[in-house]
Amino acid sequence: MLKSLFIKNYVLINQLDLDFAEGFHAFTGETGAGKSIIVGALSLLLGNRADYSVIRDKEKSCEISALFNIKNNLEVKNWLNEQEIEHDNELECRRVITADGRSKSWINSRPCTINSLKELGSFLVQIHGQHDQIKLNNAKYQLATIDETGGYESLLKQIFQTYSDWKTVQSQLEEIKLAGALNESESQLLTYQFEELCQLNLRESELDDLHTQQKMLTNAVDTINELERSLDLVSGEHSSNVSSGVSKIINTLADIKGLDLSEIMSMLDEISINLNEVEGQLQDQLDQVEVNPEKLHETELRLDEIYATARKHKVNAENLYQHQQELAEKLQLNDSQKQRREELLLRKQKLEEQYQQVSAQLSQSRQKAAKEFQSKVTAIIQKLGLEKSQFIV
Known part of the structure; x- marks a missing residue:
């Protein structure tokens, strides 16, 4: 109105x-x-x-x-x-x-x-x-008139709501399709690639660790020689090592009388303590270095395996671990979309069945309402003096 x-x-x-x-x-x-x-x-x-x-x-x-x-x-x-x-x-x-x-x-x-x-x-x-031209000849208008007088508004609301829900589900299915859900062959390929990377069992920082280990094992002999030479200079048996030199300076200055050498002596004592610390750490580093050809061979085999897998997957070896994570995310998203799609298809099927049921009820109600409307209009026309007239819907 x-x-x-x-x-x-x-x-x-x-x-x-x-x-x-x-x-x-x-x-x-x-x-x-x-x-x-x-x-x-x-x-x-x-x-x-x-x-x-x-x-x-x-x-x-x-x-x-x-x-x-x-x-x-x-x-x-x-x-x-x-x-x-x-x-x-x-x-x-x-x-x-x-x-x-x-x-x-x-x-x-x-x-x-x-x-x-x-x-x-x-x-x-x-x-x-x-x-x-009056709307009486319009089929939609005729149907709307029957609906307005039929008394089955709840059925109309139900069928419109069912159709609206169906459109929403259909739109969501289209969104999944546009999002690029994987087909069966693509899903199988990604699954195979992911499982292959899982078998490699690559750790996040493993490549850097292997390179460091390879370098240490390859240079082990040279490293040991340099550490031993440094340790000998600090505290070797020969009289010219640094620790002995500092001790001699301390003893010499201790014999000097008449001068205030306390600050110098304190500094020399600290140097002596630091030299002892340096000696200990050099020895620790020396103990950690090993000459192990077998371990070096194992390290290089592992590196070869990682690089070969990276070439197969057409990515840099440095990005292989990240590539594995991306594959996992794609597969997880695809599984989620697949599950969501199955749920939506089931929902769509139920809505279509519901729509058919309500449509059948609505059709029966409309037929009944049309007959009642037909009778009422016929009665009015006949009252106007057209006794033999019939209004047919």
């Missing part, structure tokens, strides 16, 4: 506010009084092509808006739900056009296209001119 109509800067109208109460309303007046202008404004609002000559003041925009009560208009509510437009029991449509050819439209403050307004308008308003 139309509750109010606002018209601004349209043909002869500067600004007009109309409020409508429930019931029948009639506009009367002489030819040229402006009755058709109001109807034209309403038609323009609900999607008719804009004729910019109707703008009264070309320096300003033309604005038309209307408020409808849609409490009992199930078709409108279902349409709004499909378009995901929020609504209660009222609906506002608004359109603004300018002399430079621009046109903007809104449904409940949400921007929309003219086609959307036109489609929605077909559920809101019927405008019949003197020579217009």
